[in-house]
Amino acid sequence: MILLQLAHETSTAIDAFRMFMITIAFLIALVLTGKINLGIRIPGVSVPMRRDRKIILKEKFPFYAKLSDENKRRFERKVDHFIYSKDFIPRQIEKVTEEMKVLIAACAVQLTMGFPNVALSYFKRILIYPDDYYSTISKKYHRGEVNPRAKAIVLSWRHFVEGYVHNTDGRNLGLHEMAHALRIENRISNNEYDFLDKDIQNKWEQLADEEIGRIRSGNSRMFRDYAGTNREEFFAVAVENFFECPQTFKNQMPELYHNLALLLRQDPLSP
Numbered sequence: 001m002i003l004l005q006l007a008h009e010t011s012t013a014i015d016a017f018r019m020f021m022i023t024i025a026f027l028i029a030l031v032l033t034g035k036i037n038l039g040i041r042i043p044g045v046s047v048p049m050r051r052d053r054k055i056i057l058k059e060k061f062p063f064y065a066k067l068s069d070e071n072k073r074r075f076e077r078k079v080d081h082f083i084y085s086k087d088f089i090p091r092q093i094e095k096v097t098e099e100m101k102v103l104i105a106a107c108a109v110q111l112t113m114g115f116p117n118v119a120l121s122y123f124k125r126i127l128i129y130p131d132d133y134y135s136t137i138s139k140k141y142h143r144g145e146v147n148p149r150a151k152a153i154v155l156s157w158r159h160f161v162e163g164y165v166h167n168t169d170g171r172n173l174g175l176h177e178m179a180h181a182l183r184i185e186n187r188i189s190n191n192e193y194d195f196l197d198k199d200i201q202n203k204w205e206q207l208a209d210e211e212i213g214r215i216r217s218g219n220s221r222m223f224r225d226y227a228g229t230n231r232e233e234f235f236a237v238a239v240e241n242f243f244e245c246p247q248t249f250k251n252q253m254p255e256l257y258h259n260l261a262l263l264l265r266q267d268p269l270s271p
């Protein structure tokens with residue numbers, strides 16, 4: 001009797017263990033195939049991007065569609081990492097949607113594709129407003145800004161979206177603000193600073209100063225007047241044009257275009 005009961009209990013324990021192992025194996029399979037994402041990242045192990053995120057990229061981010069299959073995988077990994085490593089904070093909106101996270105991350109990755117280990121890691125927070133917002137510091141309405149003190153990138157969602165809807169007019173709020181963040185990230189001493197090649201950057205500043213001079217004297221070859229404000233705004237406007245109208249940029253200012261492609265380690269005309 002006791003022996004029988006023991007045998008019964010042992011087989012129940014084996015069954016339970018078997019079920020447990022099957023469940024674990026099933027969960028691992030779901031994670032590895034990207035069907036579910038537990039939000040856990042194991043160093044060195046790359047997990048495929050979640051399907052819903054991929055669909056957003058495919059349908060709403062043309063830059064991604066033009067990439068080779070290999071670069072698509074790299075792009076996805078960087079987008080996942082960006083989303084994972086930032087706090088997305090809603091301002092005057094109820095919540096930050098998955099689409100907002102994916103498209104803002106994709107914008108940052110578009111700019112940093114040439115740098116495998118750069119994720120603008122100094123900036124911990126992405127603040128999202130529905131529209132332009134009043135800044136109590138500048139006493140003005142803003143569409144976006146980069147705030148190093150708050151470690152934040154701030155965006156008006158309406159203007160962010162418009163930047164990609166009109167994607168050949170050389171105006172893109174997201175890329176503009178990410179470009180500011182990139183230059184700051186390069187200067188602030190942390191785990192990913194000083195990644196912009198110094199010689200190429202020196203050449204860039206020299207070419208930028210020449211073009212800023214032309215803009216200020218009313219002889220801009222392509223960029224809007226705002227690019228003449230200073231080196232930072234010049235770089236941000238150049239980045240907008242680099243991705244939105246690369247062919248015109250290359251035709252009008254081949255040396256600047258070539259230098260920016262070297263600096264960012266990518267060329268939108270041959271992705």
Ligand SMILES: [Zn+2]
Binds near residue numbers: 176180232233236
């Ligand atoms: Zn700016």
